[in-house]
Structures are given as C-alpha cells and as structure tokens.
Amino acid sequence: MPTTQTTIPPTPTTVTAALSLEARLAAVEAAMTVALDEAAVAYEIRTAHIPVDPVDLADVVTVPLTPTLQPTTPYASPVAALLERARQRLLTDGWCAGSQIRQDGARCLYGAIRVEAAGDRSLEARGLEVLMDAIRADFGDADSVPVFNDRWADGQVPMRMLGQAAAQAANRGQ
Structure with a gap:
C-alpha cells in the first residue's frame, strides 16, 4: 500500500511585532471607512426606487386655524x-x-x-x-x-x- 503524504496549507501567521497605537488607530479607521462606504452604497441601492418628490404636509395634516375650544379655568376665584x-x-x-x-x-x-x-x-x-x-x-x-x-x-x-x-x-x- 502506497503511502500518500498530505500537506496542510500554511495558516496565516500572527504579527509578532506589536503595533503602535497610531498604527492600530489607522487600521481601525481604514476598516471603518470601508464599512461606511459599503453601507452608503447599500443605502443608495435600497432607496433608489423611492420618489424624489417631497410630501407636502399641508395635504396630510389639517388643523383649524383658530382654536374652537377655550380651556376651562380650574380656579373659581x-x-x-x-x-x-x-x-x-x-x-x-x-x-x-x-x-x-x-x-x-x-x-x-x-x-x-x-x-x-x-x-x-x-x-x-x-x-x-x-x-x-x-x-x-x-x-x-x-x-x-x-x-x-x-x-x-x-x-x-x-x-x-x-x-x-x-x-x-x-x-x-x-
């Protein structure tokens, strides 16, 4: 029986040198920028079908121009x-x-x-x-x-x- 040798792919190695605070902040900022750019694109795609014409609130909400009921005074004196x-x-x-x-x-x-x-x-x-x-x-x-x-x-x-x-x-x- 022939023996076959399997190789295990190498795993990513961790950085052994510690990064400075500035380098870590720059890495986090870069990752956040990418995430925000992706979110902006996703938002544009999700809202592309919404009509641009704004809703006129005068068509939706109507109230009397002058109040018809006067508040009652809680005091008798x-x-x-x-x-x-x-x-x-x-x-x-x-x-x-x-x-x-x-x-x-x-x-x-x-x-x-x-x-x-x-x-x-x-x-x-x-x-x-x-x-x-x-x-x-x-x-x-x-x-x-x-x-x-x-x-x-x-x-x-x-x-x-x-x-x-x-x-x-x-x-x-x-």
Missing part, C-alpha cells in the same frame, strides 16, 4: 382665574421681554394680566399683587413685575410664577 388666563395667553400667544406686547402678539407678564383683566383695574392690581408676592417668595429681590419679567431670556420661569401665583390666589380665596 377671580384673581386666580385671571392669573391662569394670563398664563394660558402666554402659552398660546408667546412671551416677550422689554415691552408689553410685540408685533407678533407675544406679551410680557404685565401685558398678559392687563389684557386678561379686560379693563378691570382693581382685578388687574390684585393679580399683580399676588404675582409679586409669589415672585418675592421665590426670588426676593424683584422690584416689580416688569423688572422680574425682563430679567429672563425665555418665558419658562415667568410662566411658572404665574401658575404658582394662581395657585396661591386660589388657596387664599382671591
């Missing part, structure tokens, strides 16, 4: 209801600093309270008084509602103070 309405006005029309009302309809704290008081100066004054009490309780150093309002870059804190003042007025029964 007049000052608390005034302050909550002023907060809602700022949420819908926007908040501003430096003036009572901007051209786009945004208002400051004082402007929102004034318009929601609808000419009732006594109600307006009581609302501003409760708001100042709430501001002084949290910040202490505000001279007036307009000064406090103009201190902020956005309306988050002023609107939060209106909410707190409305709750305080409701607790006082005002």
Whole structure:
C-alpha cells in the first residue's frame, strides 16, 4: 500500500511585532471607512426606487386655524382665574421681554394680566399683587413685575410664577 503524504496549507501567521497605537488607530479607521462606504452604497441601492418628490404636509395634516375650544379655568376665584388666563395667553400667544406686547402678539407678564383683566383695574392690581408676592417668595429681590419679567431670556420661569401665583390666589380665596 502506497503511502500518500498530505500537506496542510500554511495558516496565516500572527504579527509578532506589536503595533503602535497610531498604527492600530489607522487600521481601525481604514476598516471603518470601508464599512461606511459599503453601507452608503447599500443605502443608495435600497432607496433608489423611492420618489424624489417631497410630501407636502399641508395635504396630510389639517388643523383649524383658530382654536374652537377655550380651556376651562380650574380656579373659581377671580384673581386666580385671571392669573391662569394670563398664563394660558402666554402659552398660546408667546412671551416677550422689554415691552408689553410685540408685533407678533407675544406679551410680557404685565401685558398678559392687563389684557386678561379686560379693563378691570382693581382685578388687574390684585393679580399683580399676588404675582409679586409669589415672585418675592421665590426670588426676593424683584422690584416689580416688569423688572422680574425682563430679567429672563425665555418665558419658562415667568410662566411658572404665574401658575404658582394662581395657585396661591386660589388657596387664599382671591
């Protein structure tokens, strides 16, 4: 019986010399570049059949231009209801600093309270008084509602103070 000799193909040898950090990073970067190029080609192939014309959202989403329902005021007392309405006005029309009302309809704290008081100066004054009490309780150093309002870059804190003042007025029964 003849004996046959089989040869085993050589296995890849490992690099015995350690690579530097820069060399390893370069190798990983090259491998990632190849993987990203392959992914980009695969994306182009998968999305080639999608039409290029964008969808006009006006055709898809329709909402009334003006709200038909007014939010209900959770407070029965007049000052608390005034302050909550002023907060809602700022949420819908926007908040501003430096003036009572901007051209786009945004208002400051004082402007929102004034318009929601609808000419009732006594109600307006009581609302501003409760708001100042709430501001002084949290910040202490505000001279007036307009000064406090103009201190902020956005309306988050002023609107939060209106909410707190409305709750305080409701607790006082005002």
